[in-house]
Amino acid sequence: KSGFVSIIGRPNVGKSTFMNKVLGQKVAIMSDKPQTTRNKIQGVYTKDNSQMIFIDTPGIHKPKHQLGEHMMKVARNTLRETEVILFIINAAEEIGRGDEFIIDMLKNTKTPIILVLNKIDLIHPDDLIKQIEVYKDKLNFSDVVPISALQGNNIDRLLGVIESHL
Numbered sequence: 001k002s003g004f005v006s007i008i009g010r011p012n013v014g015k016s017t018f019m020n021k022v023l024g025q026k027v028a029i030m031s032d033k034p035q036t037t038r039n040k041i042q043g044v045y046t047k048d049n050s051q052m053i054f055i056d057t058p059g060i061h062k063p064k065h066q067l068g069e070h071m072m073k074v075a076r077n078t079l080r081e082t083e084v085i086l087f088i089i090n091a092a093e094e095i096g097r098g099d100e101f102i103i104d105m106l107k108n109t110k111t112p113i114i115l116v117l118n119k120i121d122l123i124h125p126d127d128l129i130k131q132i133e134v135y136k137d138k139l140n141f142s143d144v145v146p147i148s149a150l151q152g153n154n155i156d157r158l159l160g161v162i163e164s165h166l
């Protein structure tokens with residue numbers, strides 16, 4: 001099994017931390033250059049018989065009026081052409097405009113979307129449940145996986161869920 005995985009999330013939700021945890025500091029290709037119009041391969045994760053090619057989706061959190069048409073197209077194509085989308089949010093913060101904008105972009109996507117609630121080490125379990133409800137109200141997700149990218153909690157479970165979509 002092999003496939004492409006797009007990673008979406010507003011700045012500071014923990015996308016790079018997640019990639020580093022999965023790929024290891026040495027393997028991860030981290031590029032935090034300002035928005036470009038090209039999707040970047042962040043890294044390739046191989047396990048047993050499966051391979052996941054992680055790519056970022058630049059600019060997708062930006063307000064529409066700031067997005068050039070070409071960038072919108074790149075973002076939409078990325079969403080369509082990957083096997084699965086990881087929508088990463090910061091569970092320790094209230095949903096914000098950046099998250100809402102991404103949700104709007106994802107609304108008509110047929111690609112399976114995994115809601116990844118990151119930074120669960122910072123919150124009470126009751127608040128995690130509330131956050132899940134908030135997001136589930138706004139979009140249909142194929143799966144919902146809480147993680148701590150920093151501490152490495154539940155990463156294996158998330159990789160298993162991704163694998164199930166390849």
Ligand code: GDP
Nearest residue numbers: 011012013014015016017118119148149150151
């Ligand atoms: P990105 O902008 O989405 O790539 O976010 P980063 O990976 O750069 O993370 C932003 C900040 O959040 C950094 O200071 C990380 O150390 C922190 N961070 C990321 N994941 C977690 C987590 O699971 N728990 C906590 N407490 N902090 C995290």
Ligand code: MG
Nearest residue numbers: 015016017032
């Ligand atoms: Mg980053």
